[in-house]
Amino acid sequence: MAEHIAHTFDVQLKELATKVEELGQLAVKQVSDSIQALSTCDTALAERVIAKDDLADALQREIEQKAIIIIARRQPMAVDLREIIGSLHISNDLERVSDLAENVAKQTLQMNCADRLADLLDETCGLGQRARAQLERVLGSYRHRDVNEALEVRRGDSEIDALNTSLHTKLLARMAASPQHIAICTRLLFCGRNFERIGDHATNIAESVHYILMGFELAGDPPKNRLPGVG
Amino acid sequence: MAEHIAHTFDVQLKELATKVEELGQLAVKQVSDSIQALSTCDTALAERVIAKDDLADALQREIEQKAIIIIARRQPMAVDLREIIGSLHISNDLERVSDLAENVAKQTLQMNCADRLADLLDETCGLGQRARAQLERVLGSYRHRDVNEALEVRRGDSEIDALNTSLHTKLLARMAASPQHIAICTRLLFCGRNFERIGDHATNIAESVHYILMGFELAGDPPKNRLPGVG
Numbered sequence: 420m421a422e423h424i425a426h427t428f429d430v431q432l433k434e435l436a437t438k439v440e441e442l443g444q445l446a447v448k449q450v451s452d453s454i455q456a457l458s459t460c461d462t463a464l465a466e467r468v469i470a471k472d473d474l475a476d477a478l479q480r481e482i483e484q485k486a487i488i489i490i491a492r493r494q495p496m497a498v499d500l501r502e503i504i505g506s507l508h509i510s511n512d513l514e515r516v517s518d519l520a521e522n523v524a525k526q527t528l529q530m531n532c533a534d535r536l537a538d539l540l541d542e543t544c545g546l547g548q549r550a551r552a553q554l555e556r557v558l559g560s561y562r563h564r565d566v567n568e569a570l571e572v573r574r575g576d577s578e579i580d581a582l583n584t585s586l587h588t589k590l591l592a593r594m595a596a597s598p599q600h601i602a603i604c605t606r607l608l609f610c611g612r613n614f615e616r617i618g619d620h621a622t623n624i625a626e627s628v629h630y631i632l633m634g635f636e637l638a639g640d641p642p643k644n645r646l647p648g649v650g
Numbered sequence: 651m652a653e654h655i656a657h658t659f660d661v662q663l664k665e666l667a668t669k670v671e672e673l674g675q676l677a678v679k680q681v682s683d684s685i686q687a688l689s690t691c692d693t694a695l696a697e698r699v700i701a702k703d704d705l706a707d708a709l710q711r712e713i714e715q716k717a718i719i720i721i722a723r724r725q726p727m728a729v730d731l732r733e734i735i736g737s738l739h740i741s742n743d744l745e746r747v748s749d750l751a752e753n754v755a756k757q758t759l760q761m762n763c764a765d766r767l768a769d770l771l772d773e774t775c776g777l778g779q780r781a782r783a784q785l786e787r788v789l790g791s792y793r794h795r796d797v798n799e800a801l802e803v804r805r806g807d808s809e810i811d812a813l814n815t816s817l818h819t820k821l822l823a824r825m826a827a828s829p830q831h832i833a834i835c836t837r838l839l840f841c842g843r844n845f846e847r848i849g850d851h852a853t854n855i856a857e858s859v860h861y862i863l864m865g866f867e868l869a870g871d872p873p874k875n876r877l878p879g880v881g
Contacts, residue, residue, distance in 0.1 A: 487735065490718055491725040504718065511742065591832055598826045605822065608836060609843070 431489050432502055436561075438485065439506050439513075442478040443558040446513040449475065449520035450554060450617060454547040456524055457610060458540065460532040468524035475517035482510040498634070505631035509561065512620040512627070516554065519613040519620075523547070526606045526613075534603055539590060543607045543614070546582045550614040553579065553621040561628050569628040572621055573637070579618035586611045662720050663733055667792075669716065670737050670744075673709040674789040677744040680706065680751035681785060681848060685778040687755055688841060689771065691763040699755035706748035713741040729865070736862035740792065743851040743858070747785065750844040750851075754778070757837045757844075765834055770821060774838045774845070777813045781845040784810065784852040792859050800859040803852055804868070810849035817842045 449468055456464040486503045489495065495503060553572055560568035590604045590611070626637050680699055687696040717734045720726065726734060784803055791799035821835045821842070857868050 483735070487721055487731075490721045494722040500718075504714070591836065594825060594832045594836075595829045598829055601822055601825045601832070605825075605836065605839060608839070612840070 428489075428493055428495075428499070431485070431493075432499065435482065435485050435489065435503065435506050438478065438482050439509055440558070440562060442475060442482065442510055442513045443554075443561070445471070445475055445478065446516040446520070447551060447555055447558065449517045450547065450551045453520040453523040453527070454544050454551065457527045457547070458544045460527065460530065460535065462528055465524035465527040469521050469528075472517050472521040475514050479510045479514040482506060498631075501631050501634060505627045508627045508630075509624050512623045516617050516620050519617050523610050523613050526610050530603055530606050534600070536593065536600060536603060536607075539586070539593060539604070539607055542582075542586050542589065543610050546579065546586055546611055547614040547617075549579050549582060550617040550621065553618050554624075557621045557624045557628065560625065564628075564632060566629055566632045569625040569632075573625040573629075576618050576622045579615055583611050583615040659720075659724055659726075659730070662716070662724075663730065666713065666716050666720065666734065666737050669709065669713050670740055671789070671793060673706060673713065673741055673744045674785075674792070676702070676706055676709065677747040677751070678782060678786055678789065680748045681778065681782045684751040684754035684758070685775050685782065688758045688778070689775045691758065691761065691766065693759055696755035696758040700752050703748050703752040706745050710741045710745040713737060729862075732862050732865060736858045739858045739861075740855050743854045747848050747851050750848050754841050754844050757841050761834055761837050765831070767824065767831060767834060767838075770817070770824060770835070770838055773813075773817050773820065774841050777810065777817060777842055778845045778848075780810050780813060781848040781852065784849050785855075788852045788855045788859065791856065795859075795863055797860055797863045800856040800863075804856040804860075807849050807853045810846055814842050814846040 449471060452464055452468050455461065456468060486507050489503055490500075493499075553575055556575075557569060557572040559565070560572065587608065590608050594601045594604045629637055680702060683695055683699045686692065687699060717738050720734055721731075724730075784806055787806075788800060788803040790796070791803060818839065821839050825832045825835045860868055
């Protein structure tokens with residue numbers, strides 16, 4: 420009987436992790452699609468990103484409900500409790516990632532397709548790709564329970580911050596040189612900020628993976644390589 | 651004995667609500683101080699806002715731990731469970747409000763105090779004050795269990811969105827007219843966006859209060875009065 424209960428509990432934990440991975444895949448797809456829509460001025464794709472944010476919200480709520488039911492029925496301890504709390508934290512971060520991708524899509528809808536700046540657009544999308552790669556990598560560390568991979572993701576965040584700082588500087592210079600491009604440049608500023616924040620959420624997820632596997636929180640901020648307050 | 655257990659449970663729920671109110675007061679103070687620092691270019695105050703964000707994070711974690719202990723020990727049902735889940739959601743929103751106030755403080759540190767634009771600065775701070783008022787009001791609705799007050803806050807969000815849209819338009823016009831003010835105007839754009847997001851979190855809190863008191867989620871988005879994607 421005890422074995423049966425333990426088995427059911429394992430199944431519940433596995434289902435929870437599967438749901439988190441499902442939300443993770445959705446968040447990665449949202450980020451990829453938001454970059455694609457921005458890059459090609461694909462307004463139909465941008466609309467789909469915006470519509471799909473509701474799915475991410477619903478999945479996050481479902482994960483929360485499952486987690487609360489497990490906590491109430493099982494009174495888990497130690498590593499099992501960390502697994503559940505970690506799932507809650509990771510799903511919160513993933514839902515925020517979907518929000519940020521949605522905002523990139525909204526910025527895309529506000530841009531004039533005839534008036535896009537190829538070099539700065541490429542740089543913004545490159546920043547987005549880096550953030551997406553960080554997100555995919557940290558989800559791999561969650562799937563494979565790989566704390567070293569999670570720590571690598573955390574260390575990699577400073578590069579994204581540096582890319583955003585560089586983009587920010589170039590956008591300001593372009594606005595000064597070509598006032599007719601101020602509107603589009605401010606849209607790209609917000610997109611850059613959203614991608615930089617997606618990188619921050621990948622870092623948060625890395626810290627949750629570390630907490631699940633190691634049982635303690637990482638102290639201090641991850642290494643930073645940017646001026647305070649850019650974006 | 652059953653009465654004793656029920657009494658202890660009530661005490662635990664009350665303690666949880668008290669912690670949420672404490673975090674709420676901290677979040678309001680963070681927003682007020684971030685506006686004050688921005689308005690007067692008070693870099694020492696901005697530094698304090700940035701430092702105090704760790705307190706908000708710690709309080710949020712404490713609320714989460716208390717909530718999980720109550721769920722595991724008490725297996726609460728119906729209104730009690732809603733109260734606990736609502737506390738978790740509200741504390742997540744309050745922690746994000748503190749993050750956004752911290753970002754306003756970081757923007758302030760990046761501004762050149764000699765080069766500030768009184769009219770646009772006033773308008774940005776006015777937007778901040780409206781967001782702060784929404785936050786205070788929704789915390790009052792939580793304290794007094796007043797669903798009508800919460801619904802009023804939710805309805806009021808469209809005004810904040812409209813103010814941010816108006817600010818956004820004016821900032822773009824100023825950048826075009828005075829390219830030497832591009833840097834400061836982009837800082838104010840980000841501050842406006844942060845305040846608009848604080849208003850969104852007040853709306854989320856209003857929806858959590860509604861959920862706690864009424865037992866179901868509000869359907870659909872709150873009334874909107876803005877162009878998509880501003881900020």
